[in-house]
Amino acid sequence: MEESSMAESRYIWLDGQLVEYEKATVHFLNTALHYGLGVFEGIRCYSTSRGPAIFRLKEHMERLVNSAKILGFRSLPFTADQLGEACKEVVRANGFQACYIRPLIFHESEKRDLNLDSGVARVGIAAWAWGAYLGEDSEEKGVRMNVSSYTRHHPNVMMTKAKVTGNYANSVLAKTESVRLGFDEAVMLDPQGYVAECTGENLFIVRKGVIYTPGTWAVLEGITRDSLIVLARDLGYPVVETQISRDHLYIADEMFVCGTAAEVVPVTEIDFRIIGDGKAGPVTRALARAFREVVRGEHPRSAEWLSYVNG
Structure with missing residues (x-):
């Protein structure tokens, strides 16, 4: 940016x-x-x-x-x-x-x-002014993550569809733990033990050309998440919202996360297991490229998604 x-x-x-x-x-x-x-x-x-x-x-x-x-x-x-x-x-x-x-x-x-x-x-x-949240070279090199020991909120304990300031103590605990352990970011599981989201990003995996992402029942309805689902379908990739288990992450062909601060970032390692070939995969790169074109005003979706400050 x-x-x-x-x-x-x-x-x-x-x-x-x-x-x-x-x-x-x-x-x-x-x-x-x-x-x-x-x-x-x-x-x-x-x-x-x-x-x-x-x-x-x-x-x-x-x-x-x-x-x-x-x-x-x-x-x-x-x-x-x-x-x-x-x-x-x-x-x-x-x-x-x-x-x-x-x-x-x-x-x-x-x-x-x-x-x-x-x-x-x-x-x-x-x-x-704020650059890349997960590091200036994160989009190219990817990031390393671990599954946090902290569980994401139960939807009837803290409202998961709202960006409430108090909710983020949960994210701070998980993020701090992961950074202290030498990782860049944490993956958080929901109260049932399925993958929910990261501390500040939504999560996607790719297997055999299909993109999978956790449903929104226990996570924030990310606007960047929604944008990437639209862009993925525009590009012809099927997208499935479903429950994802922790071991699904380990055998993914690709994994990436997204959010307003992070934008689109590949995950190259999770719990000391290399994802794919340890680099950003073709689906991740295609979506990151489409997203960049949108936010620069160079994509057909730009007209509906950008609000120009000066009219």
Whole structure:
């Protein structure tokens, strides 16, 4: 991804106003900080020949509002469309051509109790220049993973269809464990023992020309995941959503993960077992190439998936 010439943000959008970066603060006793009462999105803006363009902005804003609904906010101060326009405003104000955008709806209450109805929803949107999440050479060389000792959330314990800030303690435990063990990322199993997702990415395997991915019953409905399913079918690859066991990973011809931050990254090793020939396979490369064309505005899908910041 191309980087902006500016490494830091100058402005953050907070409750409807652009605020200088250093002044966009909340109080230490904020209930979102203490109890994890917030929902967020991660969105990429890409440099194109028509200027900066945000990838699938509408879908991200709809998921943000849905996350707030799932968490239990009764009302929000802004609509999904208004928040989408605010994302564009943040990119313009900071002068980015390519960046990562982070909208956050968070709870604030003077009572500081465990009742969501005691407070109100506040909203902030930040943006910053951010390269490849799993390493600058991850798309070419691939990454090494292990199956985490930590289980992904049960869908009736923590809502898995919402990007709730508190949910990510689960991901932090797994990611930190894996990095300390010498891996790049962790694969997490669902409460039944089947493959769910990684700490911040959805997962795919390829066997005999067919792409398999876990269903969304226990994982976040990833927008990049959905995009790759569409692109794969455009390219003629069959895609099957099904339960995947841990040993299915070991005998896959290819394995790759995707997410807004990670984009499309091959997995070359899992639990010390080499996947395929230890390199990005042909299906992974084809999908990564199609994805790059989309976000650069060079693909037939670009027209429906890109929102140009400058109109």
